[in-house]
Amino acid sequence: MKRNKGYTKANFLKGILIENPLFVSILGTCPALATTKSIEAAIGMGLLFTFVLICSNILVSLLRKLIPEEVRTPAYIVIIATFVTIVKMLTQAFLPELYSTLGVFISLIVVNCIVLGRAEAYASKNNVFDSLIDALGMGLGYMVALFTMAFFRELLGTGGFTFGKIFTFIPTYKLQIIPKGYEIKLFQNPAGAFIVFGLILATIACIKNRKEAYKAYLDKQEKIRKAQEAKNVGGNK
Amino acid sequence: MDKKHLIITSITLGVIAASSALLIGVTNLITKDKISQNEKEKIVSGIKAIFGNESKIKEESPINESIFAGEYKYINYVYTISDNSDVLIGYAFKTSGSNNFGKITMLVGYTSTKIYKSVYMISDEQTFASTLEDEYVTKITDNPDYQDVDVHCGATYGATLVKEMIDEVKGAVNK
Amino acid sequence: MNIFISFILAILSSMLIDNVVLSRFYGICPFLGVSKKVNSSFGMGLAVTFVIILATLICWPLYNYVLLPAGIQYLDTVAYILVIASLVQLVGLFIKKFSPSLYKSLGIYLPLITTNCAVLGVAQSNTDQGLTFLNSIANAVGTSLGFLLIIVVFSTIRVRLESANTPKAFKGLPIALITAAIMAIALMGLQGLFQGLI
Numbered sequence: 001m002k003r004n005k006g007y008t009k010a011n012f013l014k015g016i017l018i019e020n021p022l023f024v025s026i027l028g029t030c031p032a033l034a035t036t037k038s039i040e041a042a043i044g045m046g047l048l049f050t051f052v053l054i055c056s057n058i059l060v061s062l063l064r065k066l067i068p069e070e071v072r073t074p075a076y077i078v079i080i081a082t083f084v085t086i087v088k089m090l091t092q093a094f095l096p097e098l099y100s101t102l103g104v105f106i107s108l109i110v111v112n113c114i115v116l117g118r119a120e121a122y123a124s125k126n127n128v129f130d131s132l133i134d135a136l137g138m139g140l141g142y143m144v145a146l147f148t149m150a151f152f153r154e155l156l157g158t159g160g161f162t163f164g165k166i167f168t169f170i171p172t173y174k175l176q177i178i179p180k181g182y183e184i185k186l187f188q189n190p191a192g193a194f195i196v197f198g199l200i201l202a203t204i205a206c207i208k209n210r211k212e213a214y215k216a217y218l219d220k221q222e223k224i225r226k227a228q229e230a231k232n233v234g235g236n237k
Numbered sequence: 238m239d240k241k242h243l244i245i246t247s248i249t250l251g252v253i254a255a256s257s258a259l260l261i262g263v264t265n266l267i268t269k270d271k272i273s274q275n276e277k278e279k280i281v282s283g284i285k286a287i288f289g290n291e292s293k294i295k296e297e298s299p300i301n302e303s304i305f306a307g308e309y310k311y312i313n314y315v316y317t318i319s320d321n322s323d324v325l326i327g328y329a330f331k332t333s334g335s336n337n338f339g340k341i342t343m344l345v346g347y348t349s350t351k352i353y354k355s356v357y358m359i360s361d362e363q364t365f366a367s368t369l370e371d372e373y374v375t376k377i378t379d380n381p382d383y384q385d386v387d388v389h390c391g392a393t394y395g396a397t398l399v400k401e402m403i404d405e406v407k408g409a410v411n412k
Numbered sequence: 413m414n415i416f417i418s419f420i421l422a423i424l425s426s427m428l429i430d431n432v433v434l435s436r437f438y439g440i441c442p443f444l445g446v447s448k449k450v451n452s453s454f455g456m457g458l459a460v461t462f463v464i465i466l467a468t469l470i471c472w473p474l475y476n477y478v479l480l481p482a483g484i485q486y487l488d489t490v491a492y493i494l495v496i497a498s499l500v501q502l503v504g505l506f507i508k509k510f511s512p513s514l515y516k517s518l519g520i521y522l523p524l525i526t527t528n529c530a531v532l533g534v535a536q537s538n539t540d541q542g543l544t545f546l547n548s549i550a551n552a553v554g555t556s557l558g559f560l561l562i563i564v565v566f567s568t569i570r571v572r573l574e575s576a577n578t579p580k581a582f583k584g585l586p587i588a589l590i591t592a593a594i595m596a597i598a599l600m601g602l603q604g605l606f607q608g609l610i
Contacts, residue, residue: 026585029444089261094268096275108529192593198586209581335543
């Protein structure tokens with residue numbers, strides 16, 4: 001198998017930056033807007049999602065030569081739904097606070113475009129190890145994206161961060177950064193979720209535009225310099 | 238597609254379906270006990286929230302086997318609460334009811350002197366649960382004048398249901 | 413008469429006050445992806461309406477008369493998603509036979525209704541909340557009408573945004589999201605719609 005040396009590292013990192021499922025491919029937006037009211041809920045959702053993604057990628061990759069082509073999609077759906085049900089029952093038993101906060105969105109991991117998309121686009125064509133690394137990268141990238149949105153929503157919406165409400169093994173601690181009475185409660189509402197998401201996407205587009213503009217500027221300078229050199233060489237002759 | 242292909246496809250799908258059902262069944266067996274234990278712990282923490290940290294459940298019984306037996310629409314269980322020295326401090330009634338927007342299960346606490354103490358929501362599956370929580374339930378918690386709180390709060394159907402349940406408990410206690 | 417009024421109120425409340433896209437966050441992917449043209453939004457909204465109502469009609473009896481008595485109610489997610497996937501295939505065949513132009517204009521978005529959070533979300537929350545059959549249907553009708561209303565309104569705004577003078581970083585998706593936020597704020601004002609009835 002021809003692989004260059006940095007393949008695994010690139011495979012892992014692409015899920016976090018270049019092909020971030022939420023901010024670049026705009027997939028899986030429903031849980032991203034609904035569960036990011038607090039950073040604990042966002043991290044919990046990210047962990048559950050990563051778990052389902054890893055399990056489904058591994059199983060689909062293991063069975064990729066056995067599943068016939070016509071029934072591919074229903075088979076993937078059954079596999080993903082199985083893992084989502086298992087995760088749901090385990091969460092209800094061992095993390096009941098997280099279960100009651102996330103509610104129906106744990107079941108909605110089944111129809112999350114990222115899980116099905118990764119199973120069809122990557123895991124059905126690559127071996128188990130690569131699928132595992134891909135799942136880890138995508139899951140981590142999704143969790144980082146959720147964390148970013150929840151960070152701004154909770155900081156601006158309640159003025160600080162609350163720890164220990166959902167992960168009850170951490171002692172409860174409320175960190176108040178913006179003084180009470182100055183927080184913008186809109187960010188805890190649905191409208192605030194759209195605003196934060198739109199502003200983050202606009203920031204990313206701005207950075208991308210700047211990079212491209214700078215690159216175009218450098219190319220233009222290079223062209224001018226080359227034209228000058230050709231002129232000088234022609235003039236000296 | 239020819240017959241052999243059809244048979245292979247069906248067998249593969251059948252195996253996947255059967256193994257997934259098996260996995261889910263196994264997980265259910267593992268987690269069933271922990272889930273019912275969690276529910277019991279939730280009731281204990283609810284009782285502590287209503288009556289204070291010094292309280293514990295002395296006995297629990299379905300409503301029709303207790304001293305409050307009768308025809309009730311919402312009440313399911315009654316818990317006799319005593320403090321750490323076994324002195325009776327009150328009763329907690331577990332009620333559940335549903336309306337157009339979902340189901341509510343809660344604990345209503347009355348002291349042994351037949352005065353309303355507080356409520357504790359065990360599960361609130363209503364569509365406007367957060368509005369109900371912020372606008373109505375926080376106002377009637379530990380508030381002896383719960384009758385004066387207006388039900389028109391933005392989640393009126395839910396608040397009406399909660400109030401009906403508390404009124405039914407009041408009728409039961411004053412028998 | 414009372415049942416009829418509360419039925420209508422349940423439909424209106426899940427359509428306007430607790431709107432499926434702007435408050436419950438269910439159908440965001442097609443909401444952002446399909447809404448560039450008014451015609452395709454309308455077609456998508458109608459198809460989603462059809463699938464949601466049919467799915468509720470099948471899934472609620474499936475849960476209450478098959479899964480619950482057998483004690484295997486934890487298999488509800490698997491059962492629902494299989495029902496929805498088959499329904500979408502059937503609806504696709506139906507549309508292909510009776511209106512090939514609509515089928516062509518929907519294109520790839522028809523199989524995408526399977527991964528629409530709204531369909532599975534409505535079916536799952538009906539049984540999670542323990543609603544009766546009539547209330548589940550009210551929930552389904554209200555949700556799908558709300559989705560249709562919002563996606564058509566949003567697409568009319570988006571068509572005009574294409575030719576507006578937005579800053580370069582905001583072109584495309586970011587300004588559409590800010591618009592959706594303003595629509596959500598507008599719907600927040602409807603919260604006192606029935607003057608304390610809801």
